[in-house]
Amino acid sequence: MAISISVVLLLVILAVVFVRNGALKVSHAVVCMLLGFCLASSSMAPTIHNGLTATADIVSTLRP
Secondary structure (H helix, E strand, O other): OHHHHHHHHHHHHHHHHHHHHOOOOHHHHHHHHHHHHHHHOOOOHHHHHHHHHHHHHHHHHOOO
């Protein structure tokens, strides 16, 4: 568990640095994709999924 959290944390830091630089290259996109796969296999996946689902439900109920 500690190793996967370290990898996720490292990939989050790399993704933030890449986005802040303003130039998202192919290598940066690969890092972001790896971050997604690591998050999906971590214990945080159900929490992230529930949060995104709740946000989508709230947005879908809004009327312009």
